[in-house]
Amino acid sequence: MTPEQHLDQVLSAFASPENPRLRDLLSAVIRHLYAIVEETSLTHDEWFAAIDFLTKVGQKSDDVRQEFILLSDTLGVSMLLEMINYRGSVAATEPTVFGPFHVDGTPHRRMGASVVDHVLESDEPLTVKGRVLNTLGAPIGGATLDVWQVQSNGLYDVQQSSDTRNLRGVFTTGADGTYEFVTVRPVDYPVPNDGPVGVMLAASSRHPFRPAHIHFVVSADGHIPVTTHIFDARSKYLASDVVFGVRESLVVSMEDGLCEKDFVLEVKQAG
């Protein structure tokens, strides 16, 4: 039996018509797994090392740590997923990764307010402002900005305590489409690297850092929402973000306590 005949036999076994989408997904997974094994002439020892690695990735995960998402992030798969699922045109703001640190139930704050609930000594104050526009340049009133970011100690609030909403806020634009809030300058920080993904990064001579950024989900009725960041132009990790999230159009100055950035949303097509 040839490897091709073997592949046909396996695909036939998974060809049940009862769940066609699962069948198509598993078919793609199987075909590409086989291509990996054949292209690399994978040995038994390498196969077992892969089994052992994946097992450890699962076992490192728990209610607050998700090592498989981290693996997806650090292989660039999560970013690819954002790219292929985003329906905005090139005129709209570029998307980037959502990440694991968003919290549902973030408080709605008054436009212009501060998101700083707990001041740290290392904080550098920063005002962020701009407009939400459509791709024709018209301001969007009533647009929502869901904002979250790392503290100046390199940790998100939820990594230290579950009952804070420090450096998080939801804002709604007025009729002129403008937004503004007060925060602290974000810092570069490492993704969790004490698990198997950290071992993979080190073995590949890769550092674990993300360049300083602020997360946004910007949405408005009748428009395609965008999940994105703004990055601090000062960061030394812009060219080597461990999760490959940087886009040149998202890099902004955060000098002198001020940062300005407009977000552009695509109008949703009917149907």
Added chain:
Amino acid sequence: MTPEQHLDQVLSAFASPENPRLRDLLSAVIRHLYAIVEETSLTHDEWFAAIDFLTKVGQKSDDVRQEFILLSDTLGVSMLLEMINYRGSVAATEPTVFGPFHVDGTPHRRMGASVVDHVLESDEPLTVKGRVLNTLGAPIGGATLDVWQVQSNGLYDVQQSSDTRNLRGVFTTGADGTYEFVTVRPVDYPVPNDGPVGVMLAASSRHPFRPAHIHFVVSADGHIPVTTHIFDARSKYLASDVVFGVRESLVVSMEDGLCEKDFVLEVKQAG
């Protein structure tokens, strides 16, 4: 940035020359993961379902249960690995999967002896015999047969206790290349299906059974060893082995308490 440019950026990040084999393996994994995501237009929900599934596969694994190997087996990857790593020609015995139930330190038994240490009521006695030959048909003296199989209750001895060697034995052929031992007729049995792999099999309308078989590793100095099975021609699962291990040349009659099978080893080439 296009998905192709994103892929280039990710591959560059993993292009460290310090560990070229790891680089090549990860490059193949990344390229094919991206192809899966793009070909299937994978959604966020499907991506998360995959993350959740893989996490559960890792978490189901422990010292005695290896759910990732089971996943590899049931996707046909383990069998493919045997095929591409086997260096025997078409004249040699076909290989099949090694499986998770081999035990090191199996006792050496006298040729012709029984491997039955514990008799069960459901046992059907079986004598297995034949010759070990090279691809020119000449008998190989001093060849080793490492044999193991399931009990007539559908479990391997080690699934019930760690200190038995029931239905296991190592035999060495005499100058005429013949072997013979007494055992019990193997039975069809399901792979462990109370974990996430069992869920995948059920969702794909696949049963979890392996057709009745006896495991062999046959080896001899100067020859390429073969990891293989003999399958009972009576089994109703020959066409649908859950791990895709059946080869027509390995199916034999086990009627009337007798089973005959020759094993053919390829001579190892110098260098």
